[in-house]
Every structure is written in structure tokens, then in C-alpha cells.
Amino acid sequence: MTAIIEIQGVCKAYGGVVANKEVSMEIKSGGITGLIGPNGSGKTTLFNSVVGYHPIDAGSIKFEGKEISKLQVQDIARLGLLRTFQQTRIYGLMNGVENMLISLPHRKMNLWDALKPNSKEDYEKADRLLEFVGLYEKRLLKSGDLSFGQQKLLEFAMALMNEPTCLLLDEPTAGINPTLINGLIDRLKRANAEFGITLFIIEHNMRVIMNMADTIYCMAHGEMLAQGTPDEIQNDQRVIDAYLGAH
Amino acid sequence: MAKKKLILYALILVFTFIAPFAFPAYGTQLATLWLMIIVAITWDMTGGQMGYNSLGNIFFYGTGMYVAALISIGQVYDVGEYTSAAGGGIYEFTDAQYFSGLFLGVIGAGIFCSITAVLIGYITFGLRGPYFAIGTLAVAIAAGELVSNWEWVGGGQGIALPVYPGDFDVGKIFFYFLFASVGVSVFIFVKWLYGTRFGAAINAIRDDEEKAEAMGIHTLRYKLITWAMAAFFVGMAGGISGFQLIHFEPLETAYQTINLGIFMVVCVLLGGKGTLWGPVVGAILFHLFKEVTWTYFLGWQWVALGALIVVTVVYFQDGLMGWLMHKRPHWFGIRVEESK
Numbered sequence: 065m066t067a068i069i070e071i072q073g074v075c076k077a078y079g080g081v082v083a084n085k086e087v088s089m090e091i092k093s094g095g096i097t098g099l100i101g102p103n104g105s106g107k108t109t110l111f112n113s114v115v116g117y118h119p120i121d122a123g124s125i126k127f128e129g130k131e132i133s134k135l136q137v138q139d140i141a142r143l144g145l146l147r148t149f150q151q152t153r154i155y156g157l158m159n160g161v162e163n164m165l166i167s168l169p170h171r172k173m174n175l176w177d178a179l180k181p182n183s184k185e186d187y188e189k190a191d192r193l194l195e196f197v198g199l200y201e202k203r204l205l206k207s208g209d210l211s212f213g214q215q216k217l218l219e220f221a222m223a224l225m226n227e228p229t230c231l232l233l234d235e236p237t238a239g240i241n242p243t244l245i246n247g248l249i250d251r252l253k254r255a256n257a258e259f260g261i262t263l264f265i266i267e268h269n270m271r272v273i274m275n276m277a278d279t280i281y282c283m284a285h286g287e288m289l290a291q292g293t294p295d296e297i298q299n300d301q302r303v304i305d306a307y308l309g310a311h
Numbered sequence: 312m313a314k315k316k317l318i319l320y321a322l323i324l325v326f327t328f329i330a331p332f333a334f335p336a337y338g339t340q341l342a343t344l345w346l347m348i349i350v351a352i353t354w355d356m357t358g359g360q361m362g363y364n365s366l367g368n369i370f371f372y373g374t375g376m377y378v379a380a381l382i383s384i385g386q387v388y389d390v391g392e393y394t395s396a397a398g399g400g401i402y403e404f405t406d407a408q409y410f411s412g413l414f415l416g417v418i419g420a421g422i423f424c425s426i427t428a429v430l431i432g433y434i435t436f437g438l439r440g441p442y443f444a445i446g447t448l449a450v451a452i453a454a455g456e457l458v459s460n461w462e463w464v465g466g467g468q469g470i471a472l473p474v475y476p477g478d479f480d481v482g483k484i485f486f487y488f489l490f491a492s493v494g495v496s497v498f499i500f501v502k503w504l505y506g507t508r509f510g511a512a513i514n515a516i517r518d519d520e521e522k523a524e525a526m527g528i529h530t531l532r533y534k535l536i537t538w539a540m541a542a543f544f545v546g547m548a549g550g551i552s553g554f555q556l557i558h559f560e561p562l563e564t565a566y567q568t569i570n571l572g573i574f575m576v577v578c579v580l581l582g583g584k585g586t587l588w589g590p591v592v593g594a595i596l597f598h599l600f601k602e603v604t605w606t607y608f609l610g611w612q613w614v615a616l617g618a619l620i621v622v623t624v625v626y627f628q629d630g631l632m633g634w635l636m637h638k639r640p641h642w643f644g645i646r647v648e649e650s651k
Binding site for chain 2: 115137138141142146147149153154155156157158162165166167168169170171173175177178179180181182222226
């Protein structure tokens with residue numbers, strides 16, 4: 065498998081706080097890559113650097129071989145590299161179907177296409193994906209009234225609607241009812257296998273990430289600590305120390 | 312349901328046609344009402360549907376007025392000579408010159424305003440929220456001051472255009488139908504636009520622009536196009552106004568920031584932001600309110616207007632349509648989860 069995202073020596077500091085220090089990693093195309101680490105270890109900063117929310121101080125980030133560290137958020141999103149937010153962001157005043165239709169991939173449209181009403185296929189696709197995440201029954205309700213967990217599922221469905229090549233998920237299971245988590249793991253795996261979307265996931269829930277990812281990276285204090293298969297990571301003394309605060 | 316709607320639209324159209332004949336004394340009032348409807352609907356395109364509250368749309372009204380006048384004068388005479396004589400009856404226009412000048416001027420005004428909207432928008436759309444409002448207001452005020460010091464276009468005296476060549480009363484009805492046709496066109500246009508993917512995308516920009524960017528929507532491009540569309544109609548309305556008023560000057564008529572520039576915002580707030588019918592209903596209510604207070608409470612009219620704005624902004628933020636949407640959601644096809 066080739067690397068879809070290559071991160072090389074990325075540094076990012078907020079004033080005196082070094083959030084990322086010489087971070088390097090590779091996301092394999094078509095796989096599920098996990099990123100773990102204690103709170104404040106710099107995971108979300110790295111995510112934000114990848115999708116262009118802030119400029120990086122040094123290093124290089126490549127997506128499909130193209131340097132993206134200097135691009136703006138919209139430009140990166142238009143390449144097919146999408147992210148979901150830790151604090152869910154959906155259009156709360158609209159219902160589920162409208163949220164889905166807004167998420168159609170505008171990068172694949174010219175202005176002429178954009179000035180057309182949504183086609184029957186668009187509606188069918190929206191319904192199918194809402195069904196896929198289990199929100200079909202709630203599709204006509206104002207989405208701001210949905211529970212936090214349901215909003216997360218909606219945001220995930222919206223991301224799928226956008227047909228990304230690679231999807232970055234920031235804590236997809238945080239705040240979700242534990243009984244729903246198994247369903248979510250299953251859906252993430254299916255999105256990866258059936259739609260061929262490369263997933264890159266930040267996750268705190270060890271059971272979730274160990275079940276899903278084929279490669280896991282672990283960060284601590286802004287540095288890349290370890291990488292390997294779930295088994296290797298679970299047995300890595302440095303990772304255990306980082307989580308127990310031995311550093 | 313669809314049949315009921317068709318009948319409603321047909322009734323409105325019929326009323327539009329007979330109104331100036333049924334109420335001949337109010338011909339100019341009704342024309343002004345259509346002007347209010349046009350500027351309210353176009354203001355709502357950016358303010359209500361896209362979340363960019365412009366206080367500078369009056370810029371397109373004034374610019375449209377000037378562009379239309381300059382085109383129609385320029386096709387017959389030298390503009391500098393014409394304005395330095397301030398009209399003055401020295402220059403005559405034949406009927407053909409009048410109507411071709413009016414037609415080309417109004418279309419030209421629309422196109423010119425669309426282009427300026429893209430240019431100004433390219434700079435001002437970097438601003439968000441209240442900063443955008445102030446930035447666009449500054450554009451309108453600055454334009455008024457600049458034009459009033461530009462002698463070639465008549466300076467502070469403004470421009471006097473030729474009078475409608477036919478009968479005076481026929482002229483009133485003529486201008487009524489010009490405004491009405493632009494008004495009906497803009498309504499049909501936005502009704503179609505809000506049903507497209509483009510319409511959904513500008514709603515996305517209003518509700519969460521950062522998310523819209525993160526989903527790869529071409530935010531700047533869509534914002535510019537929306538404003539250019541709005542400017543096209545406002546520019547045309549301004550052009551027609553110039554011919555209707557016959558004489559106009561820059562600060563009080565063309566770039567009238569504190570009058571029409573604010574009225575259009577109040578119309579939309581009163582009727583309901585971000586709804587199809589809100590601006591129309593708001594414009595009618597506002598125009599009635601304004602005419603009644605201007606007629607019966609002269610001297611207190613600005614106080615009454617201020618009170619209306621305060622009450623609307625403080626107690627009635629969603630406007631009439633927003634309030635109805637809240638009270639009767641099923642009329643608008645909104646489903647609410649039954650509380651168990």
C-alpha cells in the first residue's frame with residue numbers, strides 16, 4: 065500500500081508552547097490509521113495542520129504526492145481530504161436531508177451544475193446514507209434537536225455524502241452512548257471497505273481504536289512516541305508509561 | 312395544495328395588473344411599493360439567505376441611477392456639456408431617443424452594478440458579521456461623497472433627465488409597470504434560485520461558514536455571485552427610479568443611506584429574514600406604516616419609525632414569517648418531534 069498522506073518533520077508552536085515537534089508519519093492509502101495519545105499531546109494540532117487550519121512552522125505535509133502545507137482549508141477540502149470536528153458541526157436549523165444535500169461534493173460541480181435543483185439521485189443517495197448511519201427515521205427533524213450522538217452520526221453521513229478520498233475523524237465516539245459504539249465501529253469499517261475511503265482517526269477509547277485500526281501512532285508531549293500494529297502498541301512500554309504519566 | 316398556490320399567484324398577478332387603474336390616485340405610491348419589494352428581496356439574498364448583512368446595497372441603487380442616466384444622455388449628447396447646463400431645457404430628446412435611452416440605461420445599470428459588486432465584494436467579503444455591515448456602509452457613503460464632487464456627472468446638483476414624453480398620468484402607470492415587472496422577475500428568480508444546490512450552499516454559508524469551507528464549498532465564489540445577482544436587480548431599480556424622479560442628486564436621492572438604505576433592512580426584519588415571502592410582506596407593511604405616519608403624524612414620523620425599528624429588533628426578531636414558522640411549522644413543511 066502506498067502512502068496517501070506523508071507528514072515529514074512537522075513543527076507547530078503556539079507562542080512558547082510546542083504542540084508538535086518534528087512529527088513524521090504516513091497514512092496508508094485505503095487503510096485505517098489511528099492516532100492516540102494522552103490529553104494535550106498534540107493530536108488535534110496535527111489534524112488542524114493537515115487540513116490547513118493554521119500554518120505550520122516547519123516540515124512538509126503531502127496529500128497524494130502534492131504539498132498541501134501552504135494551502136487553505138477550502139483548497140485542501142476540494143482535493144478530497146475531509147475532516148469532522150471534535151465538537152460536532154452540523155447545520156442545526158435544517159433537517160437531516162437538507163444537511164445531507166448541502167454536503168454534496170461541490171468540488172465536482174461547475175457553476176452550471178450548482179444552479180440545478182437537487183436530482184432524484186441526490187435525494188436517494190441522501191436517504192441511503194442516512195439509512196446507513198441509522199438516522200433514516202429522524203431525517204425530517206430539525207437536526208439541532210437531535211442528541212449529540214445522533215448529530216455525530218449525521219456529521220459522519222455528511223462526510224460520506226461528500227465522497228472524500230480520505231477522511232479525518234476527530235474522536236468519532238466521544239459522547240456517544242456506549243451501546244451505539246459497536247454500531248459506529250462497524251459503520252466506520254464498512255465505510256472503509258465498501259466506499260474505499262481512507263480513514264485517519266483520533267480516538268481516546270482504546271477498545272474502539274484497537275478493534276479498527278491496522279496501524280496506530282502514539283503521540284506524547286508533541287512528539288511521535290511509537291508506531292505499530294494494535295498488538296505492538298498495546299505492549300509497548302513507552303506507550304504505557306506515557307498514559308500512566310511516567311514521563 | 313399546488314393548485315391553491317397557483318390560484319394565489321394568479322390572483323396576485325391580476326391584482327398587480329389592475330392596481331394602478333383601480334387606485335389611480337396612488338400610482339406613484341404603488342410604484343414605490345414595488346421598489347421597496349425589489350430592494351427588500353435583493354437585500355434578503357445576502358442578508359437573510361447568506362448571512363451577510365450589507366448596509367451598502369443602496370450603493371447599487373445610486374450607481375444604477377447614475378449609470379442609466381449617463382448611458383441615456385451619452386447616446387445623444389456630450390455628458391459634460393449636458394450636466395454643466397443642468398438639463399435646463401436646452402437639450403431635447405425625441406421619443407425614440409427617450410425610450411432607447413431608458414431601455415439601454417436600465418439594462419446597462421444592472422450589468423454595471425453586477426460587475427462592481429464582484430469588485431467590491433472581493434475586498435469586503437473578507438469581513439464577517441458587523442464588520443461587513445460597516446464596511447459596505449462605508450462604500451455607499453464614500454461613493455455618495457465622491458460623486459457629489461464629480462463635476463462631469465453634475466456634482467452636488469445631480470442630473471436632470473428628460474420628462475416622460477407622453478401624458479403625465481400614462482407616465483405614472485408606465486413607471487409602475489416597469490417596477491412591477493422587475494419586482495415580479497426578481498421574485499420568480501429567487502424562488503427558483505433558493506431551490507437549487509446553489510441556494511442550499513449559500514444557506515450553508517449563513518449557518519456555518521467554516522463548516523461550509525471544510526466541506527469544500529467555493530464560499531468566496533458563491534458569495535460574489537449572489538451579491539452580483541442582487542446588485543443587478545437593485546441597479547435596474549435605481550435606473551428606473553432616476554427616470555421616474557426626473558431630477559436626482561447624489562446624497563439625498565441616489566446614495567440615500569439613511570432612507571432607502573435602512574428601509575430595505577427594516578422591511579426584511581419586519582417580514583422575516585431568510586424566507587421567500589418575508590421581504591415582500593415586510594415591504595408592504597413597512598410602506599403602509601411609513602405612508603400613514605408621514606401623512607398623519609408629520610413631525611413625529613422619524614420617532615415612529617425609530618420606535619418601529621426598536622420594537623422589531625428587540626421583541627420581534629424573526630419577523631412576521633419567522634413568527635408564523637415558529638407557531639405553525641406544518642404550514643412550511645417543518646416537522647417537529649412530538650413530545651412524549
